[in-house]
Amino acid sequence: MNFNSLEYLLFLPTVLILYFLLPKPIKNPMLLAASFFFYMCWEPKYALLMLLSIVLTYLCGIFTEKEFAGRKKLWLVLCLITNLGILFFFKYFNFCTDTLSRVFSLFGTKQALPTLNVLLPVGISFYTFQALGYAIDVYRGDIKAEKNFIDYALFVSFFPQLVAGPIERTSNIIPQLKKSHKFRFTNLRDGFLLIIWGMMKKVLIADTLAIVVNVAYNDPHNYNGIQLAFATLCFSFQIYCDFSAYSDIARGSARIMNVELMRNFDFPYGAQSIKDFWRRWHISLSTWFKDYLYFPLGGSRVSKIRRCLNLMIVFLVSGLWHGAAMTYVVWGFLHGIYQVIGMLALPLKQKLYSKICKDNPVLSALRIAGTFILVNIAWILFRANSLSDAFGIFKKILLIPVNEYKLDLPVFGLSNSTLFIMFISVAVLILIDRANRNKPIAKIINNTVWLKYAVYLIILLSILLFGYYGPGFDPQSFVYFQF
Amino acid sequence: MKKKIFTEILAFVMAFTVFISSVYYLGYKYMPVRMNYGATWNMYVEEPENTIDVMFVGSSLAYCDIIPAIIYDQTGLTSYIIGAPNMNSGISYYYLKQALETQTPKLIMLEATTFCFPETSEKDSKINIGFMPWSLNRIAATFKVAAPKERLGLLFPLYNYHSRWGDYSFNAVFSPRADSITDIWAGYTFIDVTTKQEAVKERKYDTKGKDFKENMKYLEKIIKLCDDKGIELELFIVPSCNYVSEETTELIRKNAGNTKLTRFNDNFEDLNFDLEKNFRDPLHLNFSGAEIFTRTMAEHITDNYSITPSKKAPELWKERVENYITNSQEFEFKEK
Incomplete structure (x- = not known):
């Protein structure tokens, strides 16, 4: 069910009417059922996959918090492996075998590797990342594990953001879902x-x-x-x-x-640098990578070389997240290069800007235009x-x-x-x-x-x-x- | 607070009214101009009310084969053809109901091949129902005859035609539609194309499927409608080189009960058609063929019914006869 379909025009008001009419204890179960129905409109059987991911992260979250069997890390690793395993199987398996076949053919070996004839489950990258974010937050002790299965399942599958984000954080969504909301005209x-x-x-x-x-x-x-x-x-x-x-x-x-x-x-094409662009474009994914990949890799509190490497890793993974194709990988690589160059050239730029007024509108316009051109160059690879x-x-x-x-x-x-x-x-x-x-x-x-x-x-x-x-x-x- | 709520409601109602009006107005404006080949409802509604003596109803077999101006010239009876492409009986029923909202004919001549046509196709629904005036009949036809996936476009014509906005200037949007005029041909579609016909043969129609059964249900409804309105009804099948079989005709006749059914192919020889000149294709007559058949039809009506011509809108009918004579004199065959 696409947002730009007649079905959604009927679905949304129906869900809203039920949501506001039903008593509090039934609101979230109804929303969960509606979210699964929304998802099943694409391919019903893939709802089971999402349910599997929900159950796994829900249990791992509780086991991690309680350090079940005295192994806190084990449950996080298990959660990461299973979720990423599912994602890999559906999204990257064919890409890997295809890439390997190409590598073999470079060396003159024709190796027929198996490929899978499966459809990519809609939104799998989005809900997997949302669920993983939850598991990591619980492991770090940033949040408490959610005990109410319905609320947790709704957090992962909440229909408005289920298939294309924003990739939400537990601390933002679950408390809101737990409240009883009355209809407000505003x-x-x-x-x-x-x-x-x-x-x-x-x-x-x-x-x-x-x-x-x-x-x-x-x-x-x-x-x-x-x-x-x-x-x-x-x-x-x-x-x-x-x-x-x-x-x-x-x-x-x-x-x-x-x-x-x-x-x-946040007006991404008004960005004055690539770094600024990524603060304004797909903010939920950028911050996810920052919090759950860039910082754990050491972030910017490491040597310059390591920092460059961290940036490259983040953007390569980001490219791969977008799609299982070399075009996306190279797109991510190019953005990584932009970031690395931007970081290395920062002292030079600061020197230059100190001579020209930083708020000079001509300079701002030139920077916006420059960033826009760089982003467009990368879009060629993306499309x-x-x-x-x-x-x-x-x-x-x-x-x-x-x-x-x-x-x-x-x-x-x-x-x-x-x-x-x-x-x-x-x-x-x-x-x-x-x-x-x-x-x-x-x-x-x-x-x-x-x-x-x-x-x-x-x-x-x-x-x-x-x-x-x-x-x-x-x-x-x-x-x-x-x- | 009360004032705020009142303003909010007032603004909402006004915005909603403007929105709905704009959607329907633009949908109506962007519909293609339709002045022939049936479904010419914009022209039909311009016809002076209660001026038609005989109403012809049918598919292209009706609007390509009968010229009302000849009937008027020959008998003084005013007539009009209400029809649509591949019109099945469901559409015929709702067309007739709609047509009778503004006219009170004494006789309805219904071309019976309509009972052999299958379900209305998507393209045909868009034209056949899409051009009907807004009324309960149109809504009923939308829900009872059109396929479910076509209903949205029929209920909101802008859905079907919004992409035509680029063809209209700002002024054109506020000018009257080109087809909002009386039809000089009174529903007839002028055809000057000729194709030589080799033989006259039977055409097979499926009379065993659900479509035919559905058509027979509508036949009953049409008979009842005419009874209720006190209008005489006759079914007829136009002459053609691909004629409806005797077996199918009998089946329709059986379902029609006391309603008369005339198959003009029974007297095909007497009509003296020239197979080289009078046909557009095996099914349809061209202008010269329609001239021949209409004269026979006029005789048929005067021989079988004692209808006194109402003699209403004489200026309009004089103009129609003059138009027919001019076209008849200037008619030239175009070989297909």
């Missing part, structure tokens, strides 16, 4: 605005941009450098709108139930269907100054009016995102009755009029579902 209002804003980003912007991106990236040989650069630019906004839309709809859906999920994006495609695209884009290319937008199959709406929408999105950093726009909108309804109207009509939906359209799944 929550409905705030949540509704987040949901329709997310829908607009997905249906109007991301899915329209996806047409350009898919056309160019699925057949890059037929497009010139400028067209591929344009498609990459489109992809940067497609993936942002797509992913942040999911987070917005998730946050909005939870907000109506008075559950506050963490903010996953390309293979490494050879990615390098072909790089080559064509690099040759733009040499060859006289024309953009020729109609080749992407979109009308001029659609392209115009697309540009306007992206411009509005950037302006709102930027303004949102200084003052929460939603608060301003929601506090003025007439403005609020005018905004609702504009957003809803824009979605219905210009959105990518209906017969003859192929509704795009959220990009991050595949991870």
